[in-house]
Amino acid sequence: xxxxxxxxxxxxxxxxxxxxxxxxxxxxxxxxxxxxxxxxxxxxxxxxxxxxxxxxxxxxxxxxxxxxxxxxxxxxxxxxxxxxxxxxxxxxxxxxxxxxxxxxxxxxxxxxxxxxxxxxxxxxxxxxxxxxxxxxxxxxxxxxxxxxxxxxxxxxxxxxxxxxxxxxxxxxxxxxxxxxxxxxxxxxxxxxxxxxxxxxxxxxxxxxxxxxxxxxxxxxxxxxxxxxxxxxxxxxxxxxxxxxxxxxxxxxxxxxxxxxxxxxxxxxxxxxxxxxxxxxxxxxxxxxxxxxxxxxxxxxxxxxxxxxxxxxxx
Numbered sequence: 001x002x003x004x005x006x007x008x009x010x011x012x013x014x015x016x017x018x019x020x021x022x023x024x025x026x027x028x029x030x031x032x033x034x035x036x037x038x039x040x041x042x043x044x045x046x047x048x049x050x051x052x053x054x055x056x057x058x059x060x061x062x063x064x065x066x067x068x069x070x071x072x073x074x075x076x077x078x079x080x081x082x083x084x085x086x087x088x089x090x091x092x093x094x095x096x097x098x099x100x101x102x103x104x105x106x107x108x109x110x111x112x113x114x115x116x117x118x119x120x121x122x123x124x125x126x127x128x129x130x131x132x133x134x135x136x137x138x139x140x141x142x143x144x145x146x147x148x149x150x151x152x153x154x155x156x157x158x159x160x161x162x163x164x165x166x167x168x169x170x171x172x173x174x175x176x177x178x179x180x181x182x183x184x185x186x187x188x189x190x191x192x193x194x195x196x197x198x199x200x201x202x203x204x205x206x207x208x209x210x211x212x213x214x215x216x217x218x219x220x221x222x223x224x225x226x227x228x229x230x231x232x233x234x235x236x237x238x239x240x241x242x243x244x245x246x247x248x249x250x251x252x253x254x255x256x257x258x259x260x261x262x263x264x265x266x267x268x269x270x271x272x273x274x275x276x277x278x279x280x281x282x283x284x285x286x287x288x289x290x291x292x293x294x295x296x297x298x299x300x301x302x303x304x305x306x307x308x309x310x311x312x313x314x
């Protein structure tokens with residue numbers, strides 16, 4: 001997974017794109033196919049609606065994106081004929097065995113069962129709709145993209161706006177819990193950022209950093225998760241529990257360790273090992289030093305000569 005949350009599949013899947021014109025605005029047309037391009041190619045491009053009524057999906061938009069309109073009159077008041085027609089077409093396409101995935105563009109929870117049925121046939125189901133989409137549908141898809149948030153993010157990047165949170169987007173609190181759980185599974189040790197991204201995508205079908213107003217996962221974690229921190233090493237990013245240890249607390253602990261050792265430690269590596277046993281997330285860089293020797297020299301209560309550390313006489 002790339003830092004900008006772009007998905008790069010091993011093979012380009014063939015998709016059938018089925019759009020519900022009754023509840024998806026034509027203003028998302030470009031966004032739909034820009035997002036889909038990250039996942040695969042479009043073998044079928046169909047849009048369903050009653051074209052005798054104005055719905056914004058005019059001829060120009062359909063031609064620009066090579067979308068085939070499917071006319072569906074409302075034969076009975078109160079019945080959604082578009083839903084039924086989309087379901088019938090989806091099953092027809094499924095049994096032709098010409099695609100590996102379906103893109104269902106709708107915010108209507110009535111398509112939840114269709115998404116589940118397609119997944120039962122090992123189809124990759126990509127959902128797209130607005131953030132008002134019920135969780136039942138977003139969770140039924142392999143991945144779900146909130147079109148309004150993606151579009152707003154693209155606009156915000158140009159206007160430096162901040163996105164507002166949306167009710168049906170996975171809350172930051174759940175993202176935080178998933179990140180902390182993965183670190184705990186790794187015995188509290190640092191975890192590669194890419195593994196964090198994979199876990200979030202696996203756990204939450206709608207997870208996308210753009211839902212929260214960011215373009216990079218590292219930035220989202222740095223800005224939104226106060227109890228973890230991002231560290232870069234050899235061009236790799238890692239996520240770890242943020243230490244709350246202060247310099248004063250660490251100095252007192254060091255003095256106590258030296259005192260228990262008779263007032264002197266012959267090799268600072270011994271002291272370093274003991275400190276890391278007690279504080280597993282200890283990183284001297286949080287105090288502005290790259291090595292323990294530099295950190296010790298900054299303390300008023302200890303002397304350091306070569307590798308030997310001792311307490312200063314008061």
